Amino acid sequence: MSSAMDLEYTAAQSKPKAFYESFERKEELRHQTHYCPGCGHGIVHKMLARAIDELGIQDRTILISPVGCSVFAYYYFDVGNVQAAHGRAPAVGTGIQRSRPGSIVIGYQGDGDLSAIGSAEILHAANRGENITVIFVNNAIYSMTGGQMAPTTLLGQKSTTTPDGRTAEHEGHPLHMSELLATLSAPVYIERVGLGDNKQIAQAARAVKRAVENQVRGLGFSLVEVLSPCPTIWKMPPVEAQHWVRDVMEKTFPLGVFVDRTKESRPRAATNAAPALEEIPRILGTRDEDADAIDDVPALRAQEVDLHVRVSGFGGQGVLLLGEVLAEAGMDAGLEVSWLPSYGPEIRSGTSNCHVRLASSPIDSPLVTHPNVLVAMNEPSLKKFSAGVRPGGWILYNGATLPAEYERQDIRILARDFTREADTIGDPRAANMVMLGALLEIAGTLPQASIDAALRHCVKQPKWIDLDERALVLGRSLCKQFLERGAA
Amino acid sequence: MRKQLMKGNEAIVKSAILSGCRAFYGYPITPASEITEAAAFYMPKTGGVFLQAESEVAAINMLYGASSAGVRCMTASSGPGISLMQEGISYMAGAELPCVIADITRGGPGLGNIASEQSDYHQVVKGGGHGNYHTIVLAPHSVQEMADLTALAFELADKYRNPVVLLADGFIGQMMEPVEFPKRAVAPRLPHWAVAGTADSRGNLISSIHLGCDELEAHVCNLEAKYRRVERNEPRAEDWYANGAEIVLVGYGIVGRILKAVTAEARASGLNVGLLRPITLYPFPSLHFQRLAARGRVFVVVEMSNGQMVDDVRLALNGVRPVEFLGRAGGNVPTHHEVLALVKKLAKKYCPALEPEELAHV
Known part of the structure; x- marks a missing residue:
């Protein structure tokens, strides 16, 4: 052997550095894989290991082993290794790559893994253009589980679950994943290669390296589909199996480049740098200065406040906001508070309500089934909640007169067209704040400063704050008039 | 603050x-x-x-x-x-x-x-x-x-x-x-x-x-x-007037809040009721239950489900005390009135030592 040939032989046969020195998968065979003779995985492993060597990325590489015959890829690759659930490697790879953008994430999947159970994950990872590399080994069969049909099984091909051969009518046509993914805008590089002869293998090695190199350059999603022999399950001698890849499989799955945007692709912009740790409470708004200073008002606490309020009306009447301003004001005044909205189908069908509690001692249940004040902004609310009002309690009703069926002698009822009242000061939509004004007059305990602060906290637009302040004053005066009339 | x-x-x-x-x-x-x-x-x-x-x-x-x-x-x-x-x-x-x-x-x-x-x-x-x-x-x-x-x-x-x-x-x-x-x-x-x-x-x-x-x-x-x-x-639970209680209410999450209101009302009416609220559901706070079994005569599990926690309470008590259940489903919430009604009924059954006038209006 000449020295040049010797060198070539060494280059071709030597063990890539990205492989471990010895393989412990099979204890008795330290330098052999667990793969069957003639299996394509060993060849693909070697070209991938060599690409990792050549690109100098061994320390940065994280290989995701799939479920299938290559589940034990981590026994061979001396890189960071993560083993994933069947079909989920693209999602796992997304989770790794997004948090560790300096790493080189390589997903290694078979055809059952990628094209059947993991069809959603590969489609969406490709569509997002994740900066990962996927090696898709297609042998047209589920091998590890003993030869069942895969989405890529050829028409007419027999498997244990298509004993008479796959038919288009019953199982559908073989799924062309590379062509399917090539319809997406994001992938940078998609090529199908084969292991059918040495020429094909040489092309496959080039494609694998390119797919990894694209990631090193930060270009985005690359996938290489490798048509690969499975002599054991195909029940063929290795050489015949290899030729079957070239002579038969390739007719269904033509080789070639389906996407190549490597020239026009640019590395993605780096994500924003993380802020300093000390900055985080400010960004989240959880610093002391973002929170309300809770006034310690012993006088208020001594009053044994125990307000159970239910606010109800149509969506859009500001029911939830009314409750929120009340709760916020209560908290500002040093009371215990809770605010609980109705949510979901009730909102969609147009009604809305919330439970608000203000108390001088810790609040047990935030649910208000028996309010001492019911704010009913429409008649359906009255119908739903008025019977539950505690004796001695109040109903504030948004209507000129109370329908007779809701009359009760053991509670006080202020019925008024609050929407019209709000209209007189500029906007009928301020009815909720007129009613809140009346409620505050009844409750009588909250300092004006807390109410002002709460309004400014909950209502962001200045034009509304002015209107709402006037609405609160109006509500208070309407309530006072009512009380005076009652007294007279 | x-x-x-x-x-x-x-x-x-x-x-x-x-x-x-x-x-x-x-x-x-x-x-x-x-x-x-x-x-x-x-x-x-x-x-x-x-x-x-x-x-x-x-x-x-x-x-x-x-x-x-x-x-x-x-x-x-x-x-x-x-x-x-x-x-x-x-x-x-x-x-x-x-x-x-x-x-x-x-x-x-x-x-x-x-x-x-x-x-x-x-x-x-x-x-x-x-x-x-x-x-x-x-x-x-x-x-x-x-x-x-x-x-x-x-x-x-x-x-x-x-x-x-x-x-x-x-x-x-x-x-x-x-x-x-x-x-x-x-x-x-x-x-x-x-x-x-x-x-x-x-x-x-x-x-x-x-x-x-x-x-x-x-x-x-x-x-x-x-x-x-x-x-x-890691087991954690909140003991809310449960130590020494004869009727121990059990509930987690929002139900725990409702049961606090029930406890307050029941105690105000003279019933020796407390609440044990599991904070860790796994690990289940079994020891907390066993400790309360010394005085507790009955444990009442309240859930917004068909009683999925009941088995864990039974296992924790290992048969030494009866376990009763009140559940609502579909998004309905057990009201404190219905829980209170059950508590009063159970008081009659399990706590015969209570004064007759306390039970008169049960």
């Missing part, structure tokens, strides 16, 4: 980021969507990753990836979404990967409805995925606990290298209460076992496969030893 009025769902996200969480992968579902939305808003601003996944299956596997890479990570979902995540939760438990999952429960089975139920107890507490594993389950009953238990969840997840579920209902998620956060943010740290794409971490492997029978049995035994440590060290 300084506090903020905030929804439980928002408090979870802020607490998570303050606890060093830097990755959130989720899929929208009522009533947990505010968590995902708040994460979308805050994660990118705080140096974290947010991504809306194509499904809950993908979301939990993205957590598998982020956690493998040594990042504190979380997701949020509800009943049907948690069902889809069970595969990934089993893999994470098997591979001993920490993560935090907020389950803001809704009604089931199937599409059920979006109102509050507590019917995810079985699938979360008993480990709804395949294999021999547990998730640690924390059950907040206030917005402050949403924040506090989120911080605890990240600590426990890392301490035991195990998924932790924050099991809350739609009420606690949607409710606003005053909340106080820690002053300082926790710095993210890279665990020694992570696969982070570095020379130091190159030798690491994250995997849940143990092909040999003995090998897998040894792994399961190791997990079991870990769960025994969790059961020894």
